[in-house]
Amino acid sequence: MKRVILTLIFLIPNISFASGGVQLQHANNDITDKASLQQGAKLFVNYCIGCHTAKYMRYQRIGKDLGLTNEELQDNLMFSAEKVGETLDIAMDKDDAKKWFGVIPPDLSVTARSRGTDWLYTYLLSFYLDPSRPNGVNNLVFKDVGMPHVLWERQGWQKLVDHKLELVNKEDEAKAKQYRQDVRNLVNFLDYVGEPNKAARYDLGWKVILYLAIFFLFAYALKKEYWRDIH
Incomplete structure (x- = not known):
């Protein structure tokens, strides 16, 4: 019993740190939803793979699991690869990445497993304008983050008012609502990438x-x- 209590004592600060003191929102993602996974894959290759890799996943495996033919993979997902057997890798030089962003963008293969889907979901919803930062944005969940808000056009800009996020332009409310679904799809895909056999394991369980x-x-x-x- 003492060992369990000590373990919890050491875990509590880590949990608080991981969320930056912010109440995490529930992603409510569903890895059995292939339509969501397909949309998430499109978002990943259009907005994330320019800097981030998922080098433990192959396009061919994505096509098999998500019900996509090789032609559909090549037309919709494979913008930086030639063969379906290739992994989701990029050609960006690590030294250049560190010079541009201050850090080397991490591989996202197991981020959903290490951080949790709720953390990812809340993180992608929590960017706000901050002129003091090199990229002009900050994040409530990950303070002083080096990543720019690459999805801002889908959400609209946010500002921080009394420790709460508000849209700069109220006209972006409909867009921001759709953005939540976009983020859920993207997190769903990253959850799948982190453990492609999870759905089959749940079904067998x-x-x-x-x-x-x-x-x-x-x-x-x-x-x-x-x-x-x-x-």
């Missing part, structure tokens, strides 16, 4: 539990039969 439950009934009945004469 309830079947295994059902099998064990049925097996328990037969085992219990057999046990009662064996012990009947002893009692």
